[in-house]
Amino acid sequence: METAVQAQTGARERILTSSYDLFLARGVRAVGVNEIIAAAGVAKASFYSHFPSKDDLVLAFFERRESVFTVGYLTAESQRRADTPRDQLMAIFEIFDEWFHTPGFTGCPYIRALLENGPGQPLGAASLAYIEETRTNVRDAATLMGLTDPDDFAYCWLVILQGAIVSGVGIDPDSAARIRTLGEMLISLHTPAL
Structure with missing residues (x-):
């Protein structure tokens, strides 16, 4: 069973991994937060708990x-x-x-x-x-x-x-x-x- 810490770490890593490929492909300005959230499969609150901006x-x-x-x-x-x-x-x-x-x-x-x-x-x-x-x-x-x-x-x-x-x-x-x-x-x- 996944602990809360593992879930948090997993969400942060999914966000970073998803955004990595998007940023490389299109640049940091062209990629929006909502697109990253969708690609990472995380909730908006989870995104902002790991990355305030x-x-x-x-x-x-x-x-x-x-x-x-x-x-x-x-x-x-x-x-x-x-x-x-x-x-x-x-x-x-x-x-x-x-x-x-x-x-x-x-x-x-x-x-x-x-x-x-x-x-x-x-x-x-x-x-x-x-x-x-x-x-x-x-x-x-x-x-x-x-x-x-x-x-x-x-x-x-x-x-x-x-x-x-x-x-x-x-x-x-x-x-x-x-x-x-x-x-x-x-x-x-x-x-x-x-």
Whole structure:
């Protein structure tokens, strides 16, 4: 027999799981609370007991996405494919190429939420925080690689990756493979002269 705690946990997880797929497919703005409630099979009161607002649910979605995709897939896969920080960064282009060719690819939910909400809104600010964390990780890799101006490198690296993602959504699914050369050039540009 299910306890009240298990039922509550189950409802929260159903809400988060249902919204995860909906948010990925259509973005956070296009998906309404009533649609999530119906997809999760929960009562409205149950939804609001777990997530006082839709923004709270979106923030939980962001956390889940970072855990599942960024850390659990992208970072883990780049480390599996390569041993050095340089090669791990370059592996991102191959991983992105595979991601962009996945049926139903809809881009990055953080970029999408930032564009939908703007940087001054809570969800836009949360998206920016994720992007900043990614930039910090790239800067750390650049420092380990001994590159000049790791801050500039990380900023430019993210511009390249974000451009590839945006281009990959319906414009050019081969964009990651196309810009790999730009990644190599950026590393060369920041490599100290011998």
